[in-house]
Amino acid sequence: MKLSDLKPRMLMGPGPSDVHPRVLAAMSQPTIGHLDPQFLECLNEIRNMLKAVFQTNNELTLAVSGTGSAGMETCVVNLIEPGDKILVCVNGVFGQRMTDVAARAGAEVITIERPWGAVFAADDVEAAIREKGPFKVVGIVHAETSTGAAQPIPSISEVAHEAGALLLVDTVTSLGGMEVDADGWQIDACYSGTQKCLSCPPGLSPVTFSAAAVAAMEARKTKVQSWYLDMSMVRAYWGSERLYHHTAPINMNYALHEALRIVLEEGLKARWERHALHHRSLKAGLEAMGIRYLADPDHQLPMLNAVAAPEGVHEGEVRTRLLDEYDIEIGAGLGAFKGKAWRIGLMGESATERHVTAVLSALGSVLSEKGIVKEKDAGLAAAKAAYGS
Numbered sequence: 001m002k003l004s005d006l007k008p009r010m011l012m013g014p015g016p017s018d019v020h021p022r023v024l025a026a027m028s029q030p031t032i033g034h035l036d037p038q039f040l041e042c043l044n045e046i047r048n049m050l051k052a053v054f055q056t057n058n059e060l061t062l063a064v065s066g067t068g069s070a071g072m073e074t075c076v077v078n079l080i081e082p083g084d085k086i087l088v089c090v091n092g093v094f095g096q097r098m099t100d101v102a103a104r105a106g107a108e109v110i111t112i113e114r115p116w117g118a119v120f121a122a123d124d125v126e127a128a129i130r131e132k133g134p135f136k137v138v139g140i141v142h143a144e145t146s147t148g149a150a151q152p153i154p155s156i157s158e159v160a161h162e163a164g165a166l167l168l169v170d171t172v173t174s175l176g177g178m179e180v181d182a183d184g185w186q187i188d189a190c191y192s193g194t195q196k197c198l199s200c201p202p203g204l205s206p207v208t209f210s211a212a213a214v215a216a217m218e219a220r221k222t223k224v225q226s227w228y229l230d231m232s233m234v235r236a237y238w239g240s241e242r243l244y245h246h247t248a249p250i251n252m253n254y255a256l257h258e259a260l261r262i263v264l265e266e267g268l269k270a271r272w273e274r275h276a277l278h279h280r281s282l283k284a285g286l287e288a289m290g291i292r293y294l295a296d297p298d299h300q301l302p303m304l305n306a307v308a309a310p311e312g313v314h315e316g317e318v319r320t321r322l323l324d325e326y327d328i329e330i331g332a333g334l335g336a337f338k339g340k341a342w343r344i345g346l347m348g349e350s351a352t353e354r355h356v357t358a359v360l361s362a363l364g365s366v367l368s369e370k371g372i373v374k375e376k377d378a379g380l381a382a383a384k385a386a387y388g389s
């Protein structure tokens with residue numbers, strides 16, 4: 001194939017999201033050395049911008065080389081030593097993934113579960129700690145991309161800390177699209193990804209560690225199980241020592257630098273409000289077509305709209321038609337929702353009125369042709385009304 005022939009798409013799945021041309025242009029700047037003073041300045045600025053976006057003063061804040069899952073693994077393997085106990089809250093695919101990663105790192109893993117689409121109450125976590133604790137770490141997903149549920153963090157943080165545990169939070173989907181307050185919520189280890197609401201191609205994973213998390217790492221008796229993700233070495237490159245560990249993915253870091261500049265130019269609050277605005281209109285449109293949301297109505301994510309595929313349609317066929325005929329990508333259901341759901345993302349550059357109206361008009365056409373919705377433009381009209389135009 002010739003890559004120059006690629007057709008652009010509107011990326012409205014669970015990630016990657018649309019990437020701003022400024023970010024793509026930044027990636028094509030000349031590759032320079034990973035110890036070049038210009039590149040080190042770029043890393044320093046990435047760290048400072050990540051601190052602003054995570055809302056933290058944590059000195060140990062950096063971008064791990066690898067996608068969001070590498071961030072998950074980094075947090076887990078640096079905090080966990082073989083035999084350490086971790087409580088993982090599982091209400092979707094990414095909580096499940098955290099249990100797998102923790103077990104492979106030798107943790108004694110205890111899980112609590114909630115149905116898909118539901119969230120945890122502080123009482124659930126408190127009871128588990130009382131019955132099965134103490135735990136070194138409590139792990140939870142802020143924005144569960146497989147179900148569209150938004151987990152409140154502050155109350156969970158309180159019970160975890162009262163019991164002396166470190167709090168580990170997955171903010172892969174939430175960072176840059178809704179409030180994440182690493183210091184205010186006293187998160188000890190937090191990881192994210194570039195490809196969701198930061199609207200940067202996949203490839204890096206921002207992480208930040210509190211002083212308590214750093215102290216736990218420094219008190220380790222055993223080496224970190226992963227050489228590549230060992231923060232004691234990676235931080236010596238990102239810190240003032242500048243010790244070579246592995247070659248930083250130079251041009252990916254350019255992309256993240258530019259993506260973070262765009263986030264901060266817009267402003268965090270304005271960005272969260274933009275995601276909420278387009279979510280409300282998309283939701284009005286989908287519901288006007290009789291499409292039902294899967295997550296608890298009080299805890300719906302703005303950037304990931306997980307909905308039940310209507311009875312009588314083959315969900316995969318509809319997704320394929322959206323891609324082939326409209327150049328719109330939406331996501332399939334994962335895990336328990338496989339074959340039953342669509343996941344419509346409004347992440348970063350993909351959270352615009354243009355995206356909302358495009359997906360609603362495409363879905364309206366395909367579903368009315370199949371006789372599932374009566375009026376092809378019902379969704380579009382409801383979304384327009386929600387925008388107030």
Ligand SMILES: *Cc1c(COP(=O)(O)O)cnc(C)c1O
Binds near residue numbers: 141173195
């Ligand atoms: C996407 C995602 C991940 C994994 O990120 P990758 O970039 O696919 O490795 C982890 N957690 C959540 C909540 C996600 O949405």
